[in-house]
Amino acid sequence: MAKIQAVKGTRDLYPELFRPIRRIFDAWRRASELHGFEEFESPTLEYLDLYREKSGDELVGQLYRLTDAGGRELALRPEMTPSLARMVAAKINALAKPIKWFCIPKLFRGENVQRGRLREFFQWNVDVIGSDSPVADAEVILVGIEALRNLGLTAEHISVHISNRRLIAAILSAAKIDGGEQAGAYALLDKAGKMKSDELATKWNEKFGERLSLDQLREWMEAETIGQLADGVRRKLTMTDELEAATQQTSDVMSALSAFGVGDFCKLDLKIVRGLAYYTGPVFEFFDKSQNERAICGGGRYDDLLGKFGKQQEPAVGFGMGDVVLSLLLEENGLLAEANMSLMVFVADAVEGLRDEVQRVVAGLRRAGVQAEFNYAPQALGKQLKQADKRGATAVVILGDETRERGACQVKLLASGNSTEVTIESLLANPRAAIPFG
Numbered sequence: 001m002a003k004i005q006a007v008k009g010t011r012d013l014y015p016e017l018f019r020p021i022r023r024i025f026d027a028w029r030r031a032s033e034l035h036g037f038e039e040f041e042s043p044t045l046e047y048l049d050l051y052r053e054k055s056g057d058e059l060v061g062q063l064y065r066l067t068d069a070g071g072r073e074l075a076l077r078p079e080m081t082p083s084l085a086r087m088v089a090a091k092i093n094a095l096a097k098p099i100k101w102f103c104i105p106k107l108f109r110g111e112n113v114q115r116g117r118l119r120e121f122f123q124w125n126v127d128v129i130g131s132d133s134p135v136a137d138a139e140v141i142l143v144g145i146e147a148l149r150n151l152g153l154t155a156e157h158i159s160v161h162i163s164n165r166r167l168i169a170a171i172l173s174a175a176k177i178d179g180g181e182q183a184g185a186y187a188l189l190d191k192a193g194k195m196k197s198d199e200l201a202t203k204w205n206e207k208f209g210e211r212l213s214l215d216q217l218r219e220w221m222e223a224e225t226i227g228q229l230a231d232g233v234r235r236k237l238t239m240t241d242e243l244e245a246a247t248q249q250t251s252d253v254m255s256a257l258s259a260f261g262v263g264d265f266c267k268l269d270l271k272i273v274r275g276l277a278y279y280t281g282p283v284f285e286f287f288d289k290s291q292n293e294r295a296i297c298g299g300g301r302y303d304d305l306l307g308k309f310g311k312q313q314e315p316a317v318g319f320g321m322g323d324v325v326l327s328l329l330l331e332e333n334g335l336l337a338e339a340n341m342s343l344m345v346f347v348a349d350a351v352e353g354l355r356d357e358v359q360r361v362v363a364g365l366r367r368a369g370v371q372a373e374f375n376y377a378p379q380a381l382g383k384q385l386k387q388a389d390k391r392g393a394t395a396v397v398i399l400g401d402e403t404r405e406r407g408a409c410q411v412k413l414l415a416s417g418n419s420t421e422v423t424i425e426s427l428l429a430n431p432r433a434a435i436p437f438g
């Protein structure tokens, strides 16, 4: 039979590969909890319609679909936001607002497998529901930055590119490119990077050129500050109330980020469009400074999504950060290397007849919070010591004649080779005093 391998785009995460990902999870969880977010989970399987209606065409094209025995059309979750919106909408009146939740789901997308893009990956989600304050937008960005900082990344390594869909929409509307036409304009802008520039210009100018030239729009999208953008727009277009409001909202998010002390990580970049359908306001992506890799993280405000599940509209903002690009970035910067998990104590027996005592000591140490290991089968002491060394143990507890005679054992530190005798009673009562772990 042909050897069956892991499915393309999935990973067999052996412990040594999973270890650095666990470190990432720890940083994600710690940052979430420090900022007051609570963890939740949702089902891996959802009705296909959830994504048909909420996510947008690109993601729906990548869905892993299945039909269950009852003929129901299901999909493996490709993102968390529709599930979150469904769950929150179902209990909206019972939940204290703002709702601050996070999760670390495994997601599935049938994408082209490439550097930074797999078909199964982990994605940290952080969302605030029930607040339209720009401080909420800034706070979710802050949590993301703090987790990365905790992993050793600084403003020298990463930057957060911030845009506002509402602002682009207001500019297009002020140029008389309205409602229905705007989706076509976004689609073109989103493809800008993948299209030849003359091809894009031809397509744009055919449809919208008379109202707003592509060159003009591009010049505005290059603006580095919101003031620079507003001045430029004011010179060419009549400022509408919506345009003023969207400009103010963008500027408020930037100010709130500065107040949190992370302004140096963040910059205005109106070229960020975001592929998902539900964003309504500020949107952002985290990149490595050199932009060699794909986005580490993406998110934004989605004030209309909750209303589509229930009667009540609730403003919301959040992001998803995957483990794949982040791992690449940590590796490139030498921040992924970590010592192997080292064992604290190995319990060995030097004479026959002490197997039960070995198990009793191992269980006692573990109960006292010390990681302890032993051999299932009897073995010569030399072999046990070798095994302890191989496992990276700090100390070996050796049970021998002194155990039988006076209830004591030898504690041998592997680094120095020094041994001391302690009673088993005192070892189990306070292992950290009896074993100088260093």
Ligand code: HAM
Pocket (backbone or CB within 6 Å): 078, 079, 080, 081, 109, 111, 116, 117, 118, 119, 120, 121, 123, 125, 126, 127, 276, 295, 296, 297, 298, 299, 300, 317, 318, 319, 320, 321, 322, 323, 324, 325
């Ligand atoms: P997204 O931009 O589709 O947003 O994904 C966010 C992040 O997930 C990406 O920046 C990337 O790090 C990671 N990611 C996405 N696809 C893949 C893949 N195929 N392989 C590896 N990593 C991947 C969303 O999913 C939104 N639901 C985020 C959100 C939450 N918006 C508001 N709340």
